[in-house]
Amino acid sequence: xxxxxxxxxxxxxxxxxxxxxxxxxxxxxxxxxxxxxxxxxxxxxxxxxxxxxxxxxxxxxxxxxxxxxxxxxxxxxxxxxxxxxxxxxxxxxxxxxxxxxxxxxxxxxxxxxxxxxxxxxxxxxxxxxxxxxxxxxxxxxxxxxxxxxxxxxxxxxxxxxxxxxxxxxxxxxxxxxxxxxxxxxxxxxxxxxxxxxxxxxxxxxxxxxxxxxxxxxxxxxxxxxxxxxxxxxxxxxxxxxxxxxxxxxxxxxxxxxxxxxxxxxxxxxxxxxxxxxxxxx
Numbered sequence: 169x170x171x172x173x174x175x176x177x178x179x180x181x182x183x184x185x186x187x188x189x190x191x192x193x194x195x196x197x198x199x200x201x202x203x204x205x206x207x208x209x210x211x212x213x214x215x216x217x218x219x220x221x222x223x224x225x226x227x228x229x230x231x232x233x234x235x236x237x238x239x240x241x242x243x244x245x246x247x248x249x250x251x252x253x254x255x256x257x258x259x260x261x262x263x264x265x266x267x268x269x270x271x272x273x274x275x276x277x278x279x280x281x282x283x284x285x286x287x288x289x290x291x292x293x294x295x296x297x298x299x300x301x302x303x304x305x306x307x308x309x310x311x312x313x314x315x316x317x318x319x320x321x322x323x324x325x326x327x328x329x330x331x332x333x334x335x336x337x338x339x340x341x342x343x344x345x346x347x348x349x350x351x352x353x354x355x356x357x358x359x360x361x362x363x364x365x366x367x368x369x370x371x372x373x374x375x376x377x378x379x380x381x382x383x384x385x386x387x388x389x390x391x392x393x394x395x396x397x398x399x400x401x402x403x404x405x406x407x408x409x410x411x412x413x414x415x416x417x418x419x420x421x422x423x424x425x426x427x428x429x430x431x432x433x434x435x436x437x438x439x440x441x442x443x444x445x446x447x448x449x
Contacts, residue, residue, distance in 0.1 A: 189364075212241060212245065212249065213249050215239040215240075215241060216235060216239060216241060216245075216246055216249040216250060217249075219234075219235045219238040219239050220235055220250055220251075223238055232246045232247050232250070235250065265307070265308055265311070265316075266320075266325070268307045268308075269303060269304055269307045269308075269316070270325075270336070270340050270341075271412055271416060272303060272306060272307055272416065273286045273289075273303055273336055274286050274336070274409060274412060274413075275409075275412045275413045275415075275416035275417070276306075276416060278298050279298050279303055284409060284410075284413065286336045288329060288331075288333040288334065288335050289303060289333055289334045290332070290333055290334070291313075291317070291332070291334065300313055300317060300334045301313040304316050304317075317334065320340075324337055325337055325340040326340065341405070358430070359430070359432050362430045362432065363380070363432065363434075366378035366379075366380045367380050386440065390439070393437045394437070396437070397435055397437045400435040401435055404433040404435060407433060408431070408433060411431045415429070415431075
């Protein structure tokens with residue numbers, strides 16, 4: 169039902185999976201008040217930006233006419249939008265700082281126990297013993313550890329036990345906040361981008377380049393779906409913590425550079441809609 173006369177044959181097969189992919193995004197857009205015209209403006213800019221930067225021919229100038237041909241957008245609009253740039257991927261300062269401190273707490277052997285779990289840390293300690301103060305100071309000296317602790321206690325990322333030790337809360341593993349610069353929205357954009365980018369690279373490349381797999385079962389009872397979801401969470405967290413420990417250790421001797429790496433997992437379950445008879449669809 170999405171096909172038009174000028175849709176290339178290789179693109180027609182994308183319509184059904186694209187509709188399924190976009191449906192939860194449209195649900196979010198409608199819920200947050202982003203209208204269809206606003207989305208159209210963003211897509212128009214993205215089409216021009218992608219055609220301009222990703223589809224340029226080697227040794228040739230990328231002209232307005234070629235961008236118009238690639239995108240179907242009128243040359244006048246192309247001329248207006250070229251150079252506008254795609255949405256930036258800058259990491260909000262609070263996200264970067266918090267994630268680095270948490271990553272160290274759950275990966276550095278100095279701050280974990282024999283099972284690899286984050287230690288309960290005293291606020292301060294002498295003689296090089298692990299403490300919340302030394303944890304924060306090892307990541308940033310721009311902020312006082314007490315200021316970081318107050319922020320974390322307020323956000324529920326940590327709490328104090330009866331011995332006044334700082335305990336990393338389970339909430340620290342789940343991004344919270346839905347403001348314009350909130351961690352949850354930042355990771356929403358970054359993680360979905362990387363997942364889709366990996367899948368697209370595998371489709372467009374000569375051979376699959378990235379690991380992009382899932383285990384899925386249909387026709388389950390609700391109880392089994394809930395049990396499998398809970399077990400999958402345990403397996404996923406074990407894998408993420410192990411990957412974090414190895415990456416943290418490897419970074420200690422890495423000279424640094426311009427590349428980045430993202431290892432993500434997701435778990436999803438739902439009550440699948442019942443199939444309708446053909447004459448009712």
